[in-house]
Amino acid sequence: MNDVFLQPMFVLLFALAAVVLFFIFLTLAFPLLLTRLFRSNHARSWVSDHFIINELRRLSPEEFEEAVAQLFSAMGYHTTVMGGKNDGGIDIEMWKKGRLSVVQCKKFITQKVTPHDVRDFFGAMGSLNADQGFFVTTGHFTYDAERFAEDKPIHCIDASQLAPMMREYGIVGGNQDADEACPKCGKPLVMRTNRKDGTTFLGCSGYPSCRYTEPKKIGHAVQA
Numbered sequence: 312m313n314d315v316f317l318q319p320m321f322v323l324l325f326a327l328a329a330v331v332l333f334f335i336f337l338t339l340a341f342p343l344l345l346t347r348l349f350r351s352n353h354a355r356s357w358v359s360d361h362f363i364i365n366e367l368r369r370l371s372p373e374e375f376e377e378a379v380a381q382l383f384s385a386m387g388y389h390t391t392v393m394g395g396k397n398d399g400g401i402d403i404e405m406w407k408k409g410r411l412s413v414v415q416c417k418k419f420i421t422q423k424v425t426p427h428d429v430r431d432f433f434g435a436m437g438s439l440n441a442d443q444g445f446f447v448t449t450g451h452f453t454y455d456a457e458r459f460a461e462d463k464p465i466h467c468i469d470a471s472q473l474a475p476m477m478r479e480y481g482i483v484g485g486n487q488d489a490d491e492a493c494p495k496c497g498k499p500l501v502m503r504t505n506r507k508d509g510t511t512f513l514g515c516s517g518y519p520s521c522r523y524t525e526p527k528k529i530g531h532a533v534q535a
Contacts, residue, residue, distance in 0.1 A: 360474035363483045367449050367473070368420055370519055375418045376402045378482055378519065379447050385480040385503065388412065400435035410442040419450030424467075426455045433463055447473060483518055496521040 367375060373394060380390040380403050388405040403414035415432045417424055429446060436444045443464040446452075451469045452460075460467050468476070477483040481501030491500045493515040503514040503524075515521040 359478065360471070363474040363477050364449055364470045366483050366519060367477070368418060370418065372416070372418055374519060375449070376416045378477070379403060379414060379416050380405075381503065382476060382480055382482050383412075383414065383445075385482065399438065400431055401439065404439070411439065412443050412445065413439060413441045414445045414447060417446070417448040417450065419448050421450070423450055424448050424452045424456050424469075426453065426459045429456045429459050429465065429467075433460075433465060436465075449473065481514070481516060483516075493517065493521060493523050495523045500525070 367378060370378060376392050376394065380392050383403065383405055384390050388407045390403055390405040392403055393399075393401055400415060401413045402416045405412050405414065413436055415428075415435075417428070424446065429452075432444060432446055443466065445466045445468060446460070447468045449470050451471075452467050457467055481503060491513070492498065493500055496515060496517050498515055498517040498521065500513040500523075501516045503512055513525050515523040
């Protein structure tokens, strides 16, 4: 008779113990899983930025200027790459809403942008009466260089800012939500804007390693 009552009691106690252990596991393990997931996503983001900057550093100075011009074209500027050794310290001239902006591009690896570099750029801006300037580098700025630009219409864009911008606008890295793949390398295709005539086309997100392009298909929703 006692065994008849004891058996269900043991089953109930076992079930309660299992529930308690499950909640203890959730309390202790779930935060750890979230932390590892966050760190994993953060690491992937860092690797992605690192990859983009390395790709840009592999370009020739002229190719880097073209890539930066494509970036600003995607941001709505009408750009003109000046090029050549006699560019007067200005690599790109661009217009938007009647305002003239100019860009200096420095494809650095270990070298940093100095106050002297920014000062020369500011002088070149003045010679063209530019409304604002963008100093773009694959490296970094020294503290004094950033201090010099603080109270001037100069935007300092270093590697940590440039990589996300290149990815966001599909210049390098690209929009990973694309529904079509590049037939040459398999990476997603992204929509790009021709900086000369304003037309749009599909280009490989692996640019500059892969330069595949094709006309935009009607109804394609991918935006760079």
